[in-house]
Amino acid sequence: MVNTELMRPRAVILLSRALVAMAVALGTVVAILIPGHSARAATASPLLFGENLDLQPGSASTDFFLSNPALRAGLVNAGVHILRMPVRGSSPSTPGIANEPELNQALQLTKSLGLVPLVILRNPNDGASQGSAALLADDTRAVDDVLAVFGSTPVYYEFANETDLAGSGFASSSLYVSQWNAVVPHLKAIASPGSQFIGPVSYQYDPAYLQAFLTGANPQPDAISWHTYTCNDTNDSEATCLGNIDHWTTNFDAARTLMTNTIGRQLPIWDTEWNYTPVIDTKNSAKSTDTAFLKQWTTKAIQTLAADGIAASLHYNVQNSLPLVNGDGSFAAEGVAFNAEYTTLIGPGSPPSTSPSGSASSPTSPPSSPPSTSQSSPSSPPSTPTSSTPSAGGPRYSFEDGTLQGWTSTGGVSSLVNSTDVPAQDGTHELEAVFASATSSDQPYIHTNPLHGPTAGQTLSAYVYVPTTTTTTVTAKLYVQDSGYAWHQGAGVVISQRGAWVKLSLTPSGYSGSAIQVGLQFLESSPSGTPSTIFLDSVDWS
Structure with missing residues (x-):
């Protein structure tokens, strides 16, 4: 244990305790x-x-x-x-x-x-x-x-x-x-x-x-x-x-x-x-x-x-x-095992970033670049499911009630709020996220756990909006996590348009039942480490 003051006598502590909760899905x-x-x-x-x-x-x-x-x-x-x-x-x-x-x-x-x-x-x-x-x-x-x-x-x-x-x-x-x-x-x-x-x-x-x-x-x-x-x-x-x-x-x-x-x-x-x-x-x-x-x-x-x-x-x-x-x-000796697990889990010499494709991973957190990283990751079991029943004729998540509708963030997201700052894609409200990527492998995400998420073959869609005040390069992608804790994600899309809604879509396959989590993962670059803003609206699947 690190004593941040003096090196106190270290008590010999028997700990049969536990830990667990990954939140940064990054790497292979x-x-x-x-x-x-x-x-x-x-x-x-x-x-x-x-x-x-x-x-x-x-x-x-x-x-x-x-x-x-x-x-x-x-x-x-x-x-x-x-x-x-x-x-x-x-x-x-x-x-x-x-x-x-x-x-x-x-x-x-x-x-x-x-x-x-x-x-x-x-x-x-x-x-x-x-x-x-x-x-x-x-x-x-x-x-x-x-x-x-x-x-x-x-x-x-x-x-x-x-x-x-x-x-x-x-x-x-x-x-x-x-x-x-x-x-x-x-x-x-x-x-x-x-x-x-x-x-x-x-x-x-x-x-x-x-x-x-x-x-x-x-x-x-x-x-x-x-x-x-x-x-x-x-x-x-x-x-x-x-x-x-x-x-x-x-x-x-x-x-x-x-x-x-x-x-x-x-x-x-x-x-x-x-x-x-x-x-x-x-x-x-x-x-x-x-x-x-x-x-x-x-x-x-x-x-x-x-x-x-x-x-x-x-x-x-x-x-x-x-x-x-x-x-x-x-x-x-411990370093030999440490390096072996790093090579297995992340990859030899692989940058901490792109790699989690649609393979198995752990509950409640998406992959990153494929899941890349940051500092948060899956939890197990997933968080409490949120209602995702669409209003009459509307998308499941349009944020018109002024709340986050069960959405939360993982990684370097400094703010996640319901907003009316830009013209919404549907109605008058949208979700606003302010985030930063420390490196090219740092890819935070926002997500929710629907009661009945998309099934294999259904198309998940969402609209994103990057304001003109954001000058960094922003890449975004949709993902789902199935009931077996496997990730399925779309390709990263560079949002080159500013001040306009851009539609993203993903049609996952290869799993049974409903997805337990849906989310949006993003990366900013040129430069990294600068707060960037992205808006989300009209999340739905059919």
Whole structure:
């Protein structure tokens, strides 16, 4: 577990907990068969392949990542796409950023490698005697540091780290929520458009803490996160460490149900620290040197995360005794399995982007370029179906009631609202989405789960409108997900017309029953990372 303040003594925590929820469908679509998952398939996001950095204050010349070019090259070769980096104070309650030089160097290296940063912001106890002023000042400074390197490119932020864990960094759920509400609105206002803020970053799946956070958070998080370790290295057997991975799905499903019951929708789930144990015991256990076990455990962990639709996940960590990459850039045991799964799920050297065609993938989230990426992805089971009965003579979704009609967003969509800003294709209302693509593989989408979606052979149609104020190149495509969790999508269409409605259509085939999800996925380029607007209206099938 990354302690974003001091390296506290790491409690040996036995976690038979779970996780699961993928939200960024990006990359190659493959079927993954895992015991207990029947034949559920998964569309893996490149953000599933991440690593945690250390970045202790004063460590610029000794930090494994900062000081070793061979190790950095090895991480890229292994398939790492996202790096998690802490903003550290000298203690959880002491104001200031103690590792700012290391943080800035890590940001610059991350950009030069073509990777994405996930920045851990300060603990809610930061300068607590000053209310939220010190925390706001430190987090604002951290966001400014990110902006100085990444500019308008959307990035990811976690609000603190493991504040539900007893110790010097503990913060009650009420303190966490109050500090989130005081600080995050300001940070979202200054961060690059499309950047995402994630919480509550608990040390394990903690439903009470999560529910309190979701109930009180304003604004709502863009995703939720927690950490997963499966055993005590000293006392548990290898079989126990492997077997406890099976519990992850239970917690992921429970979290999805909790989100639906609490806020009426399911957010992407991020697993921002994972390994078989948070602390190794080299004196009493040989597991950390058992290469067969390490490969087997890592393979099963990644396959489970992918099959359960996790939006992003990050191995822990770059600098401990369970690394992905050795100092010379070669793969360590866990790195061998990590790279093998990356090659299987994403493809050797394939860009994190285009590839999920109409093959099987996981529930509730579309493929991306074919599903490409971003940071959100399927959930399982799909969210609550919405009524899609057409009004007399009208399309199923025309948004004339002034609501979203059950539509929601996944990925880098900063705004999704019912609008009357442009002449509607049908009636007076349409759906307006503001989005940004961080890279060519970042393809957010908007979607809904109809009660009775299109059947194979029916034609799904929709109209899109790109206003003249949007100067980027916008590509859009329709998709459906069938009851077997397979994706079917149309070709991407460059919307070259401005200020006019353009019709898109898709006639899926090869499945029985009704589709459980329909949606529109889009990409902006030339340049990427700039907020773009697209309108949707008159969604129907026949």
